[in-house]
Amino acid sequence: MSVQRPSEDSLIARFFAPIAGEGALGLKDDAARLSPRPGHDLVLTVDALVEHVHFLPEDAPGSIARKALGVNVSDLAAKGADPAGFLLSLALPDDWTENWLAEFAAGLGEASREFSCPLLGGDTVKARGPLTLSVTAVGQVPAGRMVLRTTAKPGDVVCVTGTIGDAALGLKLRTAPAWADGLSREEQGHLADRYLHPRPRHRLAAALRRHASAAMDVSDGLAGDLAKMMRASGVGAVVETDQVPLSGAAAKAVWASPDLVDLALTGGDDYEILCTVPEKNLDSFRKEADRVGITLSVIGRVVSGHDLPVFRINGLERRYDVGSYQHF
Amino acid sequence: MSVQRPSEDSLIARFFAPIAGEGALGLKDDAARLSPRPGHDLVLTVDALVEHVHFLPEDAPGSIARKALGVNVSDLAAKGADPAGFLLSLALPDDWTENWLAEFAAGLGEASREFSCPLLGGDTVKARGPLTLSVTAVGQVPAGRMVLRTTAKPGDVVCVTGTIGDAALGLKLRTAPAWADGLSREEQGHLADRYLHPRPRHRLAAALRRHASAAMDVSDGLAGDLAKMMRASGVGAVVETDQVPLSGAAAKAVWASPDLVDLALTGGDDYEILCTVPEKNLDSFRKEADRVGITLSVIGRVVSGHDLPVFRINGLERRYDVGSYQHF
Numbered sequence: 001m002s003v004q005r006p007s008e009d010s011l012i013a014r015f016f017a018p019i020a021g022e023g024a025l026g027l028k029d030d031a032a033r034l035s036p037r038p039g040h041d042l043v044l045t046v047d048a049l050v051e052h053v054h055f056l057p058e059d060a061p062g063s064i065a066r067k068a069l070g071v072n073v074s075d076l077a078a079k080g081a082d083p084a085g086f087l088l089s090l091a092l093p094d095d096w097t098e099n100w101l102a103e104f105a106a107g108l109g110e111a112s113r114e115f116s117c118p119l120l121g122g123d124t125v126k127a128r129g130p131l132t133l134s135v136t137a138v139g140q141v142p143a144g145r146m147v148l149r150t151t152a153k154p155g156d157v158v159c160v161t162g163t164i165g166d167a168a169l170g171l172k173l174r175t176a177p178a179w180a181d182g183l184s185r186e187e188q189g190h191l192a193d194r195y196l197h198p199r200p201r202h203r204l205a206a207a208l209r210r211h212a213s214a215a216m217d218v219s220d221g222l223a224g225d226l227a228k229m230m231r232a233s234g235v236g237a238v239v240e241t242d243q244v245p246l247s248g249a250a251a252k253a254v255w256a257s258p259d260l261v262d263l264a265l266t267g268g269d270d271y272e273i274l275c276t277v278p279e280k281n282l283d284s285f286r287k288e289a290d291r292v293g294i295t296l297s298v299i300g301r302v303v304s305g306h307d308l309p310v311f312r313i314n315g316l317e318r319r320y321d322v323g324s325y326q327h328f
Numbered sequence: 329m330s331v332q333r334p335s336e337d338s339l340i341a342r343f344f345a346p347i348a349g350e351g352a353l354g355l356k357d358d359a360a361r362l363s364p365r366p367g368h369d370l371v372l373t374v375d376a377l378v379e380h381v382h383f384l385p386e387d388a389p390g391s392i393a394r395k396a397l398g399v400n401v402s403d404l405a406a407k408g409a410d411p412a413g414f415l416l417s418l419a420l421p422d423d424w425t426e427n428w429l430a431e432f433a434a435g436l437g438e439a440s441r442e443f444s445c446p447l448l449g450g451d452t453v454k455a456r457g458p459l460t461l462s463v464t465a466v467g468q469v470p471a472g473r474m475v476l477r478t479t480a481k482p483g484d485v486v487c488v489t490g491t492i493g494d495a496a497l498g499l500k501l502r503t504a505p506a507w508a509d510g511l512s513r514e515e516q517g518h519l520a521d522r523y524l525h526p527r528p529r530h531r532l533a534a535a536l537r538r539h540a541s542a543a544m545d546v547s548d549g550l551a552g553d554l555a556k557m558m559r560a561s562g563v564g565a566v567v568e569t570d571q572v573p574l575s576g577a578a579a580k581a582v583w584a585s586p587d588l589v590d591l592a593l594t595g596g597d598d599y600e601i602l603c604t605v606p607e608k609n610l611d612s613f614r615k616e617a618d619r620v621g622i623t624l625s626v627i628g629r630v631v632s633g634h635d636l637p638v639f640r641i642n643g644l645e646r647r648y649d650v651g652s653y654q655h656f
Contacts, residue, residue: 009556025476025478028477028478028560029407029476029477029478029544029560030373030403030406030407030477030544030545031371031372031373031403031404031406031407031409031467031474032371032372032373033369033370033371033372033474034369034370034371034372035369035370035471036364036368036369036370038366040364041361041362041363041364042361042362042363042364042370042466043359043360043361043362044359044360044361044362044413044415044448044449044464044466045358045359045360045415045449046415046416046417046449046450046451046462046464047417047451048417048418048419048451048452048453048462049453050419050453050454050455050457052456053453053454053455054453075358075359076359078358078359079357079358079359081359085372087372087373087374087464088374089374089375089376089417089462089464090376091376091378091460091462120372121372121373121374122374123374123375123376123462124376125376125377125378125381125382126378126381127378127381127457127458127460128380128457128458129378129455129456129457129458129460130455130456130457132419132455132457132460134374134376134417134419134451134462136372136374136415136417136464138370138372139359143363146359146361148353148357149356149357149358150353150356150357216357216358217358228337232356232357
């Protein structure tokens with residue numbers, strides 16, 4: 001049975017035009033216009049999210065929208081870029097509903113306002129397959145000031161924002177929750193929420209470009225992402241595992257099941273900022289992070305060499321060889 | 329049986345880094361950098377392509393890549409923008425092969441050089457579904473000179489580049505080729521090629537921004553796209569159907585089966601430029617088009633009013649109400 005569906009133009013006018021920014025030209029053209037700030041470089045990033053891989057079918061449409069935008073704004077933040085806008089590409093499965101789309105657009109509009117990242121344009125197609133979204137985000141940074149991941153220097157301190165491992169534990173709550181019996185409802189809720197709702201650290205962008213020597217966002221797990229950044233910079237790192245910031249809920253989970261520390265350090269979806277900072281900048285960097293309400297933890301130090309980063313705890317050393325297991 | 333697959337990083341290094349532009353930073357970072365030309369606006373566009381919808385599984389990987397980039401460069405061209413680069417989001421089905429990806433990347437690199445549109449970044453994910461690609465293209469235009477689709481004026485002439493209908497006939501060749509018996513092998517080849525390989529008119533961008541009052545690319549059929557542009561501009565249009573430029577192959581097909589003229593006028597995938605030009609600019613516009621080797625045809629005129637465009641032939645008038653049938 002074929003259901004009468006509205007045209008793409010009417011979908012755009014009803015759901016997306018109301019949340020679009022000025023450069024979107026009312027989403028009535030083929031393209032968006034962006035007038036860059038004079039003396040600024042653009043930073044561009046794209047991330048695709050696929051149902052069953054990056055979110056689950058039962059996730060609320062607004063949460064999926066927020067995640068799709070949040071993971072891209074997180075990339076911009078790590079590069080020291082202020083969001084300028086985004087484009088959305090949406091491949092809808094055959095059984096999409098107008099209710100689903102209305103909730104998706106509402107969540108997208110809310111996240112867009114919260115992250116100061118307006119919708120500039122998009123494309124909506126139908127596909128006989130899982131829901132697939134792709135967001136391209138555009139940011140701006142004073143010319144030459146983009147923060148790279150290739151420029152960490154021996155002697156720099158390694159910092160991370162917020163807390164690590166919550167999202168991976170939040171996802172695990174859904175599938176194998178026996179270890180979570182000791183956690184309160186609120187603690188479980190906190191972990192689940194961190195998986196569903198990334199909190200991009202866009203308010204740290206200005207401080208990063210002033211003080212960090214290198215940065216990336218933590219999306220594939222702290223250990224693997226640190227290894228990537230160190231390899232890209234041609235250096236190593238030593239991390240004090242007990243300095244890695246855990247939330248109360250994560251600490252309790254790890255206390256009850258010590259093996260979960262590996263999940264916390266290697267699991268994905270943190271969307272915190274991992275950065276290296278010359279020692280002399282550390283105080284100013286901390287003050288600026290405080291001013292925008294973002295917690296910073298120093299977890300280690302950059303060292304010479306090409307070995308995988310070392311994680312030290314209780315006199316033991318551990319190297320996580322994560323990259324080589326991430327097969328495609 | 330699970331096959332050992334390379335990591336995403338090694339895929340990127342092998343297949344995509346060699347075709348990437350300077351701003352891609354070797355595809356080793358989370359984001360690309362683009363230093364916009366001073367005094368220029370950016371034009372941004374995104375188009376998604378899904379297997380079975382926008383291309384067929386048996387299409388050559390290089391053709392799919394070229395189409396994904398070409399349709400976006402076509403959008404930029406219609407806005408008067410010179411390509412600056414693109415980002416690719418690629419959702420690969422479970423059964424992808426390295427051979428497929430190598431051919432895809434080779435075709436993408438070739439198209440990227442031909443269209444002067446370097447690869448800036450991307451994301452590759454796996455999805456249990458059809459191959460889905462999304463390309464975001466970025467162009468540049470002198471500030472305030474983006475060509476819109478909302479600014480056609482009564483009295484302007486309506487022009488179109490190249491030839492119309494070839495791609496729709498090329499697609500139809502694959503499914504119901506009885507009408508094509510009278511066409512030579514070369515003629516059939518021409519039509520098939522126009523479906524597979526869009527020829528974006530990026531070399532016309534400078535002339536469009538100097539001379540056109542409004543423009544868009546023809547992707548959903550001439551009749552429907554003209555109706556969209558006229559509606560967006562709050563005007564109507566009269567088209568002389570026999571002035572719509574057909575290739576030799578298309579003309580022969582329409583001669584043999586006159587009903588095919590409707591397919592030529594309403595079928596998609598032309599990727600020509602449809603524009604309106606003030607009469608006084610027409611000579612200069614033609615000269616500049618000639619200089620870059622692009623054929624222009626004047627097919628009608630913009631008129632006052634809000635009716636659907638009229639297509640006139642042999643004293644008969646026809647209005648194609650295409651938009652309302654394009655259900656989603």
